[in-house]
């Protein structure tokens with residue numbers, strides 16, 4: 001969406017959103033608050049706890065326990081490395097919060113977990129139990145708490161590793177800059193590509209996965225270092241500046257340089273203010289030599305978190321390493337969307353039913369375009385390309401133009417009658433494109 005808004009401008013984007021309002025069945029929805037009970041903390045005697053390492057407990061308490069506005073209650077923040085949370089731990093955590101808090105957890109933007117409504121005398125017990133689960137790391141929402149998208153681990157759009165470098169940077173902070181375990185004013189975020197799922201451009205220090213090409217045409221994993229971004233509160237924020245691109249292996253050194261410089265010269269200023277004062281050029285000069293590709297070592301060609309030599313490859317989505325019949329899979333997805341449309345219709349959510357039927361038609365059209373090796377991008381593009389290639393040329397007879405058929409969604413109010421007819425249209429369309437594909441395949445045999 002951010003790229004679209006950049007291309008169109010905010011006003012044009014808003015106008016397009018406005019034009020789609022017709023398809024929304026309900027403009028306002030009444031919510032009965034009585035159906036949503038407030039958290040009810042349990043009243044329980046605090047079990048006996050014997051914490052041997054009081055220093056570690058105090059540190060955890062100072063970084064991970066937050067007083068709530070409700071008197072006598074505290075929220076406990078769990079720092080979840082990379083947001084990886086497994087079912088065995090989830091079950092134990094669920095028992096813990098059911099029995100000793102309010103039976104409720106919150107998942108947070110920074111890939112963490114919050115347990116609200118913990119009584120003061122239960123905090124040592126929670127510490128002991130969370131420690132058993134490996135969930136008592138100090139530094140919740142502090143500088144050491146680095147956010148990272150999945151990057152090249154599972155996302156085919158990832159260009160270089162974000163999780164591997166995140167773990168290494170956390171290690172650097174814990175071992176070399178322990179004072180940042182308690183610093184909540186410095187935010188570090190990492191994304192594996194420019195799509196910014198890790199929100200690196202909204203961080204004080206951000207890293208974005210890239211690649212770097214040497215003069216010998218070798219390719220190494222790299223990181224764009226971004227500085228000075230952040231959420232300022234009250235609905236305002238600053239986008240980070242792209243300062244310099246460095247080979248990924250030098251990411252930790254880039255962080256050290258920035259932190260060392262900040263420590264030496266900050267005079268008590270927060271990082272955001274310090275960056276504003278010094279400016280992009282100052283930090284570019286500070287990091288510039290790290291961008292050199294004249295002195296790369298063999299290690300620079302191995303990304304963080306892997307032992308393999310780096311290969312730059314971008315795929316189509318999250319489906320990694322599986323060989324599939326893409327066209328057949330798209331047809332199955334179209335079927336699923338029709339089923340979802342019918343389910344929504346049964347539930348009398350007509351706007352939802354219409355939307356799923358629309359998605360089915362777009363998906364079916366995309367399948368046929370892909371079978372002709374035509375790459376597709378936007379939904380509008382799919383509709384116009386399909387029209388041109390199959391309907392205008394009379395390869396396919398829909399009884400009307402494809403855009404007239406599919407864009408009824410814009411013209412018609414989301415009534416029950418329209419929903420049922422539109423679902424039937426999606427089913428008929430899927431049958432037609434499937435037959436067309438089958439005939440094409442028969443010709444090729």
Ligand code: SF4
Pocket residue numbers: 149150151152155156157158159191192193194195196197198
């Ligand atoms: S699209 Fe890019 S930013 Fe988003 S998860 Fe994949 S690699 Fe990360």
